[in-house]
Amino acid sequence: MSRQSAVLLDAMAYLDPELVLSAAPPAAAQYKKRRPLWVTAAAVIAAAALLMGAAGVLNRYFSLGGFEIESNEQHFSIDLSAKGPVAVKDGRLYFEMDGQRTDITDLVDEHTPYLYTAYNASGQVFSHILAGGTPEDYGWVEIWFDAAKQRYVWAGKHGEISGNGLLGQDLEPAAGEEVADIMDCPWIAPGVEQIAASLN
Amino acid sequence: MEDSEIIALFFQRDQRAVEACRSRYGPLCASVANRILPTPEDGEECVNDTLFRAWNSIPPQHPKSLPGFLAALTRNLAIDRMRANTALKRGGGEIPLVLEELEEAVPAPGSVEEAVDSRLLAESISRFLRSLPEKERLLFLRRYWYLCSVKEAGALGGMSEGTASSLLRRTRNKLKKHLEKEGFVL
Numbered sequence: 001m002s003r004q005s006a007v008l009l010d011a012m013a014y015l016d017p018e019l020v021l022s023a024a025p026p027a028a029a030q031y032k033k034r035r036p037l038w039v040t041a042a043a044v045i046a047a048a049a050l051l052m053g054a055a056g057v058l059n060r061y062f063s064l065g066g067f068e069i070e071s072n073e074q075h076f077s078i079d080l081s082a083k084g085p086v087a088v089k090d091g092r093l094y095f096e097m098d099g100q101r102t103d104i105t106d107l108v109d110e111h112t113p114y115l116y117t118a119y120n121a122s123g124q125v126f127s128h129i130l131a132g133g134t135p136e137d138y139g140w141v142e143i144w145f146d147a148a149k150q151r152y153v154w155a156g157k158h159g160e161i162s163g164n165g166l167l168g169q170d171l172e173p174a175a176g177e178e179v180a181d182i183m184d185c186p187w188i189a190p191g192v193e194q195i196a197a198s199l200n
Numbered sequence: 201m202e203d204s205e206i207i208a209l210f211f212q213r214d215q216r217a218v219e220a221c222r223s224r225y226g227p228l229c230a231s232v233a234n235r236i237l238p239t240p241e242d243g244e245e246c247v248n249d250t251l252f253r254a255w256n257s258i259p260p261q262h263p264k265s266l267p268g269f270l271a272a273l274t275r276n277l278a279i280d281r282m283r284a285n286t287a288l289k290r291g292g293g294e295i296p297l298v299l300e301e302l303e304e305a306v307p308a309p310g311s312v313e314e315a316v317d318s319r320l321l322a323e324s325i326s327r328f329l330r331s332l333p334e335k336e337r338l339l340f341l342r343r344y345w346y347l348c349s350v351k352e353a354g355a356l357g358g359m360s361e362g363t364a365s366s367l368l369r370r371t372r373n374k375l376k377k378h379l380e381k382e383g384f385v386l
Contacts, residue, residue, distance in 0.1 A: 005302035007318070009295075012345050013276050014322030017268020019329055023341035024231070024271075061244030062226040064234075082227075120234050123349050146240070 024100065064097075064118050064127040065142040067155045067164075078155050080162040085116075086131045086140045093135045108132045113191035117198070128195045132187030133158075139185050143167070143195060158183045171196045203266040210258040217258075218251050225267050229274040236278035236294070236347050238285075246281060250274045275345070294347045302344065305372040307380040321384060328378045332371065339364060340371050 060070050066082035085097050086104075093105045095114055104114045113132040120126050127144040139158030146153050152171050155164035156179070163182050167175045176192025201220050209217035229250050233243035250273045263269035282295050329337050335357055342353040343364075354364025 004306040005299045007321070008302045008305060008325075009279070009299060009344070010276075011318040011321040012325065013272045014319045015329070015341075015345065016322075016326040017265035017272070019326055019337070020271060020341060020345055021265070021268055023338045023345065024228070061240060061247070062222075062230045064227065064231065066227040068222075068226070118231075118234075119349075119352050120236070120238070123352070124238075126234050126240060144240075 063142050063144060063155065065129055065140065065155075067142065069153075071146070076153075076166075078153075078164045080155060080157065080164065082157075084140050084157055085129060086138055088135045088138070091135055093131075093133075093138055095131050097129075104131060105135060108138075108187065109134065110137075111186050111190065113187040113194075115191055115194055117195075130156075130188060130191035130195075132185060132191065139183060141179065141183065141185070141188055141191070143171070143192070154179055156183050156185075156188075158185050171199060173197075206266060207258060207262065210255070211262075215255075218255055221251055221254060221266070221270060222247075225270050228267055229270055232271050232274045232346065233278045236275065236282060242281065243278075246274060246278050249277050253277065275347075279347075294349060298344060298347060301368065301372060304369065305375040305379070307376055307384050321379075324379065324382050324384065325375070328375055332374075336367060336371055339367055343368055 060068070062068055063078075063082075065085050068079040068082070070077050085095055087094050087096060092103055093108065095102045095104045095116065097116065102114075108114045108131060110133060113130040116129040116131070117125055118127045118129075125145075127142060129140060129142045131138065131140040133139055137159065139156060139161075141154055141156030143152060143154045145151070151169055152167035152175075153164070154167055156162070161183055163179075165179070165182075167179075171192070173193040173196045176189040176196075179192065180186055180188035201224070203224075206217050206220045206224070209220065226247060229247045230243055233246040233250075234240060237243050237246060250270060253273050254270060257273075261269075279295060329340065332340070339353055339357050339359070342348045342356060343350060346353075348356070350364050350368065351361045353368075354361050357364070359367070
């Protein structure tokens with residue numbers, strides 16, 4: 001590779017922001033990627049703040065859906081005030097991500113979720129978002145793998161209900177039932193099953 | 201808080217500007233960083249670096265588009281971080297592949313060697329991109345701005361990896377001709 005191609009790559013930082021933002025990838029690829037089979041283990045649902053053991057640097061980051069997370073090996077907390085990627089407009093339910101809006105009204109119901117899977121440039125999954133319900137009664141849940149802590153994390157909102165917790169090292173299909181009960185959203189269970197299947 | 205209010209806070213050297221940026225555009229920056237960098241922790245550090253850089257840049261800069269400015273800062277910092285990884289033999293993600301592909305878009309050398317102005321070059325590329333059909337433009341930007349893999353960039357546009365690869369090749373050739381026509385020498 002040459003210096004010239006690097007000049008091109010760097011110059012693109014100055015492209016018209018309107019053009020750039022219009023192309024923000026939704027990362028909602030519906031294709032599945034083969035993943036190694038995860039070792040089965042018991043799922044653990046935990047409360048918002050957890051004592052985890054040894055001390056560590058406090059990490060602060062945003063999840064894809066906008067939740068703000070603080071964690072180290074002693075502490076784990078999520079700010080659940082994020083507006084989230086689901087919104088209703090003119091009686092239709094929309095999934096909004098990275099500047100793109102998808103009408104999911106006819107794709108979801110009380111038992112059927114919409115699954116959004118985000119990949120990084122290396123092709124690794126870094127987050128899943130499930131949305132479901134109806135325009136009158138909808139919600140969303142994000143599930144991601146906290147690489148530093150070697151566990152799955154979930155957080156979600158459904159009307160006045162907000163919740164989050166840990167799902168352990170492995171994502172078991174049955175974990176979706178527990179999250180669905182907590183959030184009072186039946187569509188979460190088949191969504192988690194779908195995610196778990198995609199990991200196999 | 202509106203973008204103009206956030207920028208005003210920057211100019212007043214009020215640190216609430218940083219938190220407002222984090223709250224409003226943290227997810228966007230994280231999305232950009234996480235596509236380029238290998239782990240969420242790298243992405244998180246990159247977003248923090250972005251906000252620090254924004255604090256040091258505004259003023260004197262006064263971005264027309266705050267999200268565009270922050271996204272570009274994030275991209276630059278993430279690419280720098282991946283280049284450092286490459287130098288340390290830890291792998292450079294999509295960057296080496298993207299650079300190899302962009303070779304095809306480099307204009308032929310002219311008779312006059314001169315330092316290229318990145319902003320003028322970017323303006324020219326922006327003009328070129330506006331002339332493309334939407335599908336082609338989105339594919340190009342997702343591959344070369346957001347550094348999506350060819351497979352993901354194609355899938356997002358409803359194309360197979362092979363189709364996306366072919367279309368990207370044609371677009372690179374068109375870009376090369378466009379840059380030559382506009383007199384750029386890299």
